[in-house]
Amino acid sequence: MEQTVVTQPKRLQPKKPRRRITPATVCQAIHDVPYIVARALIRAVRAVGHCFAWTWDAIASDVRANWRAFCRGRLVTGCRDALRSPALREVHHIMRDHPSIRAITMIAVTAVIFAAAVMAEPVRTMDAICIVVDGDGPHVLDERSEERTYDDLLLRRSLGDKSMQLLLEPGRTVTITHGDDTHTLTTEAERLSSLLRRSGIRLGEDEMVELNVAGEDPAIRISDTLTYQHYVTVETDYKILRSPDPLMDKGTEEIIRKGIPGQIVETYEDTVVSGEVVSTKYIGASHDTSHAELVRYGTRVYEVEEGDTIEKDFPNEVGEGGYLLFASGDTMTYNKVMLCSSTAYYSGGDGGAAWTTAVGAAVGVGTVAVDPKVIPYYTKMFIQTTNGRRVYGMGTALDCGGAIKGNIVDLWFPTKADCYSWGRRNVTVYILDKKAS
Incomplete structure (x- = not known):
């Protein structure tokens, strides 16, 4: 069955009358x-x-x-x-x-x-002094500051102005401390000055704004006086520690450990007012990392000066022998200690200089007559009374005598008065190291 489509004629749109220029x-x-x-x-x-x-x-x-x-x-x-x-x-x-x-x-x-x-309304800037604290320490923002990007903010110059503006990253939690008041805000994409106005803080005439981006979250501190610590690294030389060795010959030394230079870190506290450091106070220093050089030097001699006395006897823990520490600081090693009876003799004449000993040596202070079977000739010794009150000093076995048998030593003196003063005494005889004999 055919359908008949009836179309209506299009209606002509009337033309708009042209506006006349008047x-x-x-x-x-x-x-x-x-x-x-x-x-x-x-x-x-x-x-x-x-x-x-x-x-x-x-x-x-x-x-x-x-x-x-x-x-x-x-x-x-x-x-x-x-x-x-x-x-x-x-x-x-x-x-x-x-x-x-x-x-x-x-x-x-x-x-x-x-x-x-x-x-037109200009971009408002913040008139207060602003200090940014990052991992390198505090930085006062001024016209000499360079544009840069921190972790949480952008530092750039204002349009048509030399002042620096801090643009904050949105969505960060900021802790603001102003005097005794502390509160937190969430940042928007805004300037630091806008954040402070939004928080309702009105800056005083001399107050400074510190923005700390060194931590996990940025923090703002507002005060007229700010303190910061800075650190100074000082290079240090090593010390030399010298210790005596009684068994090492005097005049010789040995380095046990080489010294290593180090450093110390000194801590100072700066007080900042109006963006300027007005005072610096020393806080303290870290431990010195240098290592001292250890040097061992010898004190052993084989003959001490006349009048030097024994300070202390250090016998060996095992066996005979040991070493003597003298008042001068010198040391002498000995092989044996003998308790003897001592007498004094005088050779007569003009001081006995013309006399010769059993070994053909001229007599003098330090000549000791011994029993060669007990103390061999040319043995060097150090002699003092057993109580240590009288000291004969250095002596050498160069003579003998018919009445000298066993542990008896006869000590030569230059005058009879010295012989009478010494008399007969019990003495301690230190038989010195063979190198001294």
């Missing part, structure tokens, strides 16, 4: 153009100032969003329709044909642009 329409167009341009410029200046207050990521996202909104906005649509409107064409023809109207319009547009630039 003096009223021309005046209205001239009157509207400066206002349209001024509003567009003011919005553009405010948009630019708003964009420069954000981080670069925020700027990029804002620019994209603003561009899409701009393309879909009434301004673009209106401008597009206005450019296509007959009225604008009429205005164009009028300004082209009338130079005076064109000049007046240009002057009006220039005045509007200048007024918009002057009256």
Whole structure:
């Protein structure tokens, strides 16, 4: 079964009547153009100032969003329709044909642009001194500071200004301490000055703002006096520790351990007022990491000066022998200790210088007559009384005598008076090391 389609004739759209150019329409167009341009410029200046207050990521996202909104906005649509409107064409023809109207319009547009630039709200900066603390320590921001990026903020210069602005990363928890008050805020994509205004903090005349980004979360401290610690590393030389060795010959030494230079870290506290360090106080220093050089030097001699006395006897723990420590600091080693009976003799003449001993040596102070079977000739010894009150000193077995048998030593003195003064005494005889004999 066939269906019949009935079509209605198209209705013709009536043509819009063409607007006539009249003096009223021309005046209205001239009157509207400066206002349209001024509003567009003011919005553009405010948009630019708003964009420069954000981080670069925020700027990029804002620019994209603003561009899409701009393309879909009434301004673009209106401008597009206005450019296509007959009225604008009429205005164009009028300004082209009338130079005076064109000049007046240009002057009006220039005045509007200048007024918009002057009256536009500038980007507000923070007048207080700002100090940023990072891993390298505190840094006072001024016109000499370089633009850089920290972990949580961007440091850059303000548009048209030499002052530095801190742009905060959004979504971070910031602890703000102002006097005794401490509270926390979550950052937006904003300047540090905007964050402080949002927190309701009004800075005093001499107060400084410290932004610490060295920790896990940024922290803000506001005060008129701030203290910081700085550290100074000082290189140190090693010390030389010398210890005596009684069994090493005097005049020789041995390095047991080489010294190693080190360093210490000194801690100072700086007090900052108005961005300047007004005082520095020494706090302390760390442990010196240098290692001392250990040197062992010898004190052993084989003959001491006349009048030197024994300070202490150090016998060997095993066997005979040991060493003697003298008041001068010298030491002498001995092989044996003998308890003997001592007498004194005098050779007569002019001091006995003409006499010779049993071994053919001239007598003198230190000549000792012994029993060669007990103490061999040329044996060196050190002799003092058993109580240590009288000291004969160094002696050498160079003589003998008929009455000297066993543990008896006969000591030579230069005068009879010395012999009588010594008399007969019990003495301790230290038989010195063979190298001394």
